[in-house]
Amino acid sequence: MLDNLHASIETRAEGDEPEAGTDDLAEIRTAITGFTSTAESRFTAIDTGLAEMRTRLDRAETVLRRPGAAAATPPAAEVETRAFAGFIRRGREALTADEVRSLRVSDDTAGGFLAPDQFMAELLRNVVQFSPIRSIARVMPTGAPAVLLPKRTGGFTGQWVGENDTRPATTATFGQNRYPVAEAAAYVDVSNVMLEDAAVDILSLVSFEFAEEFGRLEGAAFVNGSGQGEPLGLMTSTELAFTPSGSASAVTAEGIIDLFHAVPTAYRGSATWVMNSATMGAVRKLKDGSTGTFLLMTSGIANAPATTLLGRPVVEAPDMPSIAGGAFPIAFGDFAAGYRIFDRVALSVLRDPYSQATNGMTRFHGRRRVAGGVGKPEAIRKLKIATS
Incomplete structure (x- = not known):
């Protein structure tokens, strides 16, 4: 473009x-020549800088590819995770103002803090180990004290009609399911010496202890919960239909096959068997x-990818x-369609250094x-040990 402008000026000069x-x-002409020279020098400098940057990146990539390089240079923890770890080890009083602000407050009156995302990811993985229903049900977050979901209680109806017959009227009826949020609580005592020892992964320890207890509570409630102060369990619900086993005291192959085919085809393709270890035996x-x-x-066995019954996976729920x-x-x-879990507060932790201080x-x-x-x-059906 500069060459064209220079040529145009020369043409005008020779007019x-x-x-x-x-x-x-x-x-x-002098100004254009100076501008061109400056631009070329700047472009040259940029090319030189890019070349140096490429060289440095190549060197860094070479170093990172060496065995053990990744383990030797761990990524820096997030501010929120570091602050939560400091709160667990030393308490709120030892935190800086920036660290206190980075923590998510759960309850100002009680002094609790919500666990950061990294801590919660490990906690939920451990909870699933103890609460298999959570691993197969549909889990969603909520910000309300109770969840209301509409449900259809009656669908459209129709019938075949002749050319001049009166067309029938139809309508659909709707209701709603209400899921009240319940609270589970537990505490764990940790040695002060362990808290002061930087070599101990205290976050993993506390995470596992809470996950073990909450997993035990959830596993029992999601199966047999009464719905009063705890979730309503799938076996307690009166909405689920059942299929008799065909025997007054035992499980039979015929009863299991009848149960399999009693579940609608739309849900059968994603269905899961749930039973305890004795029943599985x-x-x-x-x-x-x-x-x-x-x-x-x-x-x-028989090229099965996991424990299966009539081609569908089996989950052991104690x-x-x-x-x-x-x-x-x-x-x-199909438990993803048949059972719902709503997480309101994943985990709030309150540190109490006083009540057990005499015990260290x-x-x-x-x-x-x-x-x-x-x-x-x-979407879910039960097997009843009965002849009818």
């Missing part, structure tokens, strides 16, 4: 009036009457009832708020 504005044209002995093969397949007359030891269905311990109070209940009852 009909060569004497007019000769000095001006010379000044313009009894089911493991059942065989197909026609082929003589065992109904329950374990990993590595809180499920055992086999007995009139009991419901097995549930089968610091007590940590943890609390979480969660709701649970049946979503679509038609």
Whole structure:
């Protein structure tokens, strides 16, 4: 572009009036030449800088690819995570003003703080180990003390009509499910010496202790919860239908097959079996009457990817009832559609260095708020130990 402008000026200089504005044209040529030289020098400097940056990046990449380099240079922790770790080890009084501001307050009157995201990720992974229902149900967050979800209680109806027949009227009816948020609480005592020892991963320790207790509480409530001060369990809900086992005291292969086909096809493709270990042992002995093969397949048998029953995965839940007359030891269905879990407060931690000070311990109070209940009852069905 600069060359074209320079040529245009020269053309104008060689025109009909060569004497007019000769000095001006010379000044313009000089200015353009200086601008071109400056731009070229700047571009050259930029190219040189980029080349140096590429060289440095190549060197850094070479160093990072060396064995053990990643472990030797761990990434810096987030401010919120560092502040929460400082709160756990030394208390709020030892934190700086910036660290206190970075913590998420749960309860100003009690002095509790919400756990950071990294801490919560580990906590929830541990909770799932103890509460298998959470791993197969649909889990969503909520900011309300209770969750209200609409549900359809009656659908449209129609009928075949002739050319001049009167068309029937139809309507749909709706209701709602209410999931009140319940609170679970626990505390754990930690040695002050352990808190002062920087070599101990205190966050993982506290996370596991709370996860173990909350997982135990959740596992029991999501299965057998009464709905009064705790989530409503799937086995307690009166909305779920059942299929008889065909025996007054045992699980039968025919009953399991009947239960499998009693669940609507739309939910069967994503369904899961839920039972405790004793029931799984009894089911493991059942065989197909026609082929003589065992109904329950374990990993590595018949190319099954995991423990399966009639082609669907099996989850072991220790809180499920055992086999007995009139009991419901097995549930089968699409739990992601049939059971809902709503997390209100994932984890709030209160540090108490006083009540156990004479024992050289610091007590940590943890609390979480969660709701649970049946979503679509038609998606889950129970097996009842009965003849009818």
